[in-house]
Amino acid sequence: MKTIYADMTHGIDKEMMKKAGHILLDGGLVAFPTETVYGLGGNALDAEASKKIYTAKGRPSDNPLIVHIADFDALKDIVKEVPQAAKDLADAFWPGPMTMILNKNDRVPMSTTGGLSTVAVRFPDNEIADAMILAGGGYIAAPSANTSGRPSPTTAQHVQDDLDGKIDMIIDGGPVGIGVESTIIDLTEDIPMILRPGYINMDMLRDVLGEVRMDPGLHSADPNFHPKAPGMKYRHYAPKAPLTIVEGPAEKVVAKIGELAAEREAAGEKVGVIATDETASRYSHGIIKSIGSRAEEITISMHLYGILRDFDDMNVSVIYSEAFDTPKLGQAIMNRLIKAAGHQVINV
Numbered sequence: 606m607k608t609i610y611a612d613m614t615h616g617i618d619k620e621m622m623k624k625a626g627h628i629l630l631d632g633g634l635v636a637f638p639t640e641t642v643y644g645l646g647g648n649a650l651d652a653e654a655s656k657k658i659y660t661a662k663g664r665p666s667d668n669p670l671i672v673h674i675a676d677f678d679a680l681k682d683i684v685k686e687v688p689q690a691a692k693d694l695a696d697a698f699w700p701g702p703m704t705m706i707l708n709k710n711d712r713v714p715m716s717t718t719g720g721l722s723t724v725a726v727r728f729p730d731n732e733i734a735d736a737m738i739l740a741g742g743g744y745i746a747a748p749s750a751n752t753s754g755r756p757s758p759t760t761a762q763h764v765q766d767d768l769d770g771k772i773d774m775i776i777d778g779g780p781v782g783i784g785v786e787s788t789i790i791d792l793t794e795d796i797p798m799i800l801r802p803g804y805i806n807m808d809m810l811r812d813v814l815g816e817v818r819m820d821p822g823l824h825s826a827d828p829n830f831h832p833k834a835p836g837m838k839y840r841h842y843a844p845k846a847p848l849t850i851v852e853g854p855a856e857k858v859v860a861k862i863g864e865l866a867a868e869r870e871a872a873g874e875k876v877g878v879i880a881t882d883e884t885a886s887r888y889s890h891g892i893i894k895s896i897g898s899r900a901e902e903i904t905i906s907m908h909l910y911g912i913l914r915d916f917d918d919m920n921v922s923v924i925y926s927e928a929f930d931t932p933k934l935g936q937a938i939m940n941r942l943i944k945a946a947g948h949q950v951i952n953v
């Protein structure tokens with residue numbers, strides 16, 4: 606299949622957008638930018654289109670997709686009911702990086718929800734995404750547009766690297782602004798539960814909903830204790846080389862990573878080091894990359910997946926990373942990083 610490349614980095618190309626709409630209405634697949642990561646879109650109400658998404662990504666079919674809408678009123682037509690909590694959350698955070706889990710109705714095929722009776726819904730804050738969703742019929746199922754198991758794509762180039770020739774179109778909207786996937790909040794539980802941390806954090810959700818809890822299965826290293834979102838159980842976001850996180854006071858972290866990198870380099874290995882603007886100049890062994898600045902935490906989330914992909918491309922054999930427990934985005938960033946590391950964390 607020849608993948609059409611649509612450059613919309615300088616604004617929406619109306620002809621191409623029309624074409625994207627036709628592809629989606631015909632059951633095809635279009636990758637598109639959102640404010641979090643690039644998505645791989647297909648018609649969410651078309652069971653066959655959803656199946657194509659699983660095939661293109663190589664994704665297990667029990668891992669449900671998020672349905673993207675571009676108009677709040679579209680929500681009521683795919684769920685059993687819209688609870689007050691959903692209205693309040695939408696008022697506060699939509700369009701934006703938050704996905705709600707609600708009970709689905711019969712319009713949403715089981716192949717979109719991986720056989721579940723609930724559906725994940727999100728209204729993204731990106732004008733290209735919203736125009737495409739409307740052009741494609743209003744309900745677009747979209748996982749992150751990466752090959753299953755690779756880091757999520759934060760540029761159109763990442764999407765091309767993974768999916769060129771496997772999908773109908775890629776819309777380039779430039780690099781994304783947030784870089785980690787949306788917060789998922791489950792409203793079908795008695796107490797609303799965060800299934801995946803993201804930019805919209807616990808404090809922000811509590812301001813709107815009152816009591817909110819974190820899925821206890823989320824940070825468990827015990828393989829028998831599953832998170833509720835099926836996707837969170839996979840060893841996702843994984844770079845090819847083993848990744849180890851070093852956590853603790855800055856001075857000690859820099860010293861420990863410096864020591865480990867020197868040892869591995871002496872043993873003839875190609876070492877990757879994930880540092881920050883504040884610490885990068887203090888390392889002298891391995892390939893040192895700054896992920897961003899601790900003073901501006903969004904720069905860290907924005908570059909996280911890109912850096913893991915860069916180290917893949919450079920074929921490093923081992924990666925060491927600082928920990929990034931920053932105030933607002935820290936939970937989301939560390940959730941992804943810990944999974945990428947397969948829970949290998951050294952405390953100093």
Ligand code: TXA
Pocket residue numbers: 639641642643644645668669670671704706718721723724725727729747748749750785786787789800801833834835836837
């Ligand atoms: O920011 C995002 O949410 C991006 C962009 C493209 O919008 N999308 C995204 O999709 O991250 P994906 O497929 O990579 O992640 C969807 C997550 C998976 O962990 C899946 O298991 C969970 O949402 N999920 C979807 N439907 C669910 C449901 N009904 N119940 C529980 N978890 C659900």
Ligand code: MG
Pocket residue numbers: 748749757
């Ligand atoms: Mg994903």
